[in-house]
Amino acid sequence: MERRDNTALQDTHFDLLIIGGGITGAGAARDAARRGLSVLVVDQGDVASGTSSRSSKLVHGGLRYLEQGEVALVFEAVAERRVLQTIAPHLVQPMPFLFPIYDDYRMGLFTINIGMWIYDALSLFRSPKIHKKLSQKKVAIVEPGLLSEGLQGAPLYYDCATDDARLTLETILDAECSGAQIRTHTRVTKLLRKDGRVSGAKLEDQLTGEAAEVSASVVINATGPWTDWTRRLSGEEVRPSLRPTKGIHIVVNASRFSVNHAVVCLHPDDGRVLFAVPWGEQTYVGTTDTDFEGDPNEVCADHSDVKYIIEATNTFFPDAGLSLDDVVSTWAGVRPLISEDGAEDESSVSREHEIYLSDDGMITIAGGKLTTYRRMGAEVVRKAVAVLKELELLPDTLRSSDTQKNPLPGAVSWPASGGLDTLVQQVVEIGEGQIDERTAKLLSDTYGTRSLHIAEQVSAAHALGEPLIEGRPEIAGQVEFAVNSELARTVSDVMIRRTQLFYRDADQGLGAVDKVAAQMAGMLNWTPEQTQKNVSEYRAEVERSRCWRTG
Ligand code: FAD
Numbered sequence: 310m311e312r313r314d315n316t317a318l319q320d321t322h323f324d325l326l327i328i329g330g331g332i333t334g335a336g337a338a339r340d341a342a343r344r345g346l347s348v349l350v351v352d353q354g355d356v357a358s359g360t361s362s363r364s365s366k367l368v369h370g371g372l373r374y375l376e377q378g379e380v381a382l383v384f385e386a387v388a389e390r391r392v393l394q395t396i397a398p399h400l401v402q403p404m405p406f407l408f409p410i411y412d413d414y415r416m417g418l419f420t421i422n423i424g425m426w427i428y429d430a431l432s433l434f435r436s437p438k439i440h441k442k443l444s445q446k447k448v449a450i451v452e453p454g455l456l457s458e459g460l461q462g463a464p465l466y467y468d469c470a471t472d473d474a475r476l477t478l479e480t481i482l483d484a485e486c487s488g489a490q491i492r493t494h495t496r497v498t499k500l501l502r503k504d505g506r507v508s509g510a511k512l513e514d515q516l517t518g519e520a521a522e523v524s525a526s527v528v529i530n531a532t533g534p535w536t537d538w539t540r541r542l543s544g545e546e547v548r549p550s551l552r553p554t555k556g557i558h559i560v561v562n563a564s565r566f567s568v569n570h571a572v573v574c575l576h577p578d579d580g581r582v583l584f585a586v587p588w589g590e591q592t593y594v595g596t597t598d599t600d601f602e603g604d605p606n607e608v609c610a611d612h613s614d615v616k617y618i619i620e621a622t623n624t625f626f627p628d629a630g631l632s633l634d635d636v637v638s639t640w641a642g643v644r645p646l647i648s649e650d651g652a653e654d655e656s657s658v659s660r661e662h663e664i665y666l667s668d669d670g671m672i673t674i675a676g677g678k679l680t681t682y683r684r685m686g687a688e689v690v691r692k693a694v695a696v697l698k699e700l701e702l703l704p705d706t707l708r709s710s711d712t713q714k715n716p717l718p719g720a721v722s723w724p725a726s727g728g729l730d731t732l733v734q735q736v737v738e739i740g741e742g743q744i745d746e747r748t749a750k751l752l753s754d755t756y757g758t759r760s761l762h763i764a765e766q767v768s769a770a771h772a773l774g775e776p777l778i779e780g781r782p783e784i785a786g787q788v789e790f791a792v793n794s795e796l797a798r799t800v801s802d803v804m805i806r807r808t809q810l811f812y813r814d815a816d817q818g819l820g821a822v823d824k825v826a827a828q829m830a831g832m833l834n835w836t837p838e839q840t841q842k843n844v845s846e847y848r849a850e851v852e853r854s855r856c857w858r859t860g
Pocket of ligand 1: 678
């Protein structure tokens with residue numbers, strides 16, 4: 310397979326320049342490219358290196374938004390949940406949720422159950438499954454570790470779990486297949502203006518130092534928590550439009566603490582919602598929601614964040630006895646929430662998105678959720694199309710939006726029956742003895758039908774079936790695929806967002822980093838200095854994610 314050259318731009322003028330390769334920019338790029346617009350997406354880091362790889366990884370209506378009266382948001386989100394299950398069945402999978410209700414909660418089981426009926430009704434009763442009300446006794450059977458004292462019972466309902474970074478990546482890859490150009494590790498350092506309008510941007514490649522200028526008929530700012538930073542790049546004073554909040558998660562091995570469902574808990578100190586989510590051989594728990602000021606690049610979990618989550622876990626699962634030593638890894642993200650005058654409590658700030666056209670012609674999209682990204686993308690592109698029309702620059706070939714019908718790359722040729730199980734068997738067969746069942750499952754879960762391509766590569770070159778870490782399922786073939794077919798340019802891209810070794814391995818993949826760097830160096834013609842720099846940068850990322858240990 311030909312590797313695409315990330316550093317060369319084939320054009321210098323585009324209908325749309327999208328700044329930000331998070332889920333919001335990805336959704337816009339996919340919609341626009343499929344409609345026939347020429348699109349360039351740039352991100353200062355990797356695809357999804359911002360908030361879009363640091364979420365709770367749920368595609369959900371958001372039960373708690375119902376309580377905040379955001380019925381339209383919930384309705385839209387549950388409709389999108391269904392669309393995403395159809396276009397990305399490998400990445401958006403039904404997950405059972407248990408919401409235990411205790412005597413000291415503000416709302417009892419009866420009231421919450423009415424809420425659950427509304428939740429099911431808003432999905433037009435097309436949830437993965439309709440909810441059930443479980444008695445205290447039943448809860449003790451299905452989730453035996455849960456605190457039983459004061460427990461009234463629990464609704465069992467269904468939402469979906471996803472891999473946020475991969476959902477973003479596959480959305481971007483689909484945009485690329487439809488003609489969009491993607492430049493990762495490329496920062497917009499200045500917005501260019503012509504006749505009072507933002508007309509393009511100065512770009513700087515963060516890995517090579519190369520600079521370039523591009524022009525675009527419309528520029529979309531989809532930079533999430535960096536939204537206001539980006540608005541200022543045109544040289545104008547801007548009032549802050551965001552109220553960013555930080556959220557962290559901790560990862561522990563399922564052998565230390567496991568749950569059979571995603572369990573929804575209200576923190577005993579402040580009533581904030583936390584999820585304990587089964588994650589293959591791990592479990593993750595989060596999240597916090599605290600105001601965040603500062604550079605989103607620097608966000609990390611601190612000691613009090615981790616303690617806050619461990620305390621809640623040990624309260625609701627009294628036998629878990631989790632301690633700081635059990636934490637394998639953490640992640641922290643910044644929510645790009647729209648600032649609302651008068652919202653006192655961080656958790657009550659709206660998760661709705663906003664799209665606005667500035668006087669200088671730049672379109673900004675901010676806020677929203679991972680779950681609703683596809684609709685947000687379609688909406689911002691409609692706005693861009695309106696501007697192009699006004700400027701009389703609309704291409705004649707413009708098509709209508711079709712993102713709700715077409716599969717993401719890993720769902721193309723999805724098995725007609727058996728879904729993931731069928732895929733796992735096919736991967737094992739094609740791997741001809743080089744891919745065991747555990748690796749085949751990992752590949753199928755991660756890449757969907759694209760796992761068959763990796764299996765073919767392994768069967769052609771057996772070294773690609775070698776594990777990256779002895780005893781773990783990740784293989785060298787994934788590194789090759791990441792570089793050749795998934796826009797990975799650095800060791801951190803591969804370790805954090807392509808293979809997840811950063812989160813899942815007991816030593817966060819440090820035992821594999823030299824091997825991965827050597828493999829990438831061979832493919833990307835790195836000098837020894839470049840290879841060493843990549844290794845050091847990855848080690849620094851691991852250190853930053855562990856800063857809570859010393860704080
Ligand atoms: P980002 O993903 O941050 O993307 C912005 C991109 O812009 C970044 O990649 C950045 O590198 C790039 N950028 C910035 N400046 C520049 C520049 N000058 N030049 C080039 N590129 C630039 N939503 C859900 O639906 N379900 C959930 O379970 C969920 N859980 C969440 C939990 C937490 C803790 C958090 C923080 C959020 C959660 N969300 C959830 C919300 C969701 O994750 C975010 O709304 C979404 O990821 C935001 O995506 P984005 O593309 O707008 O921003």
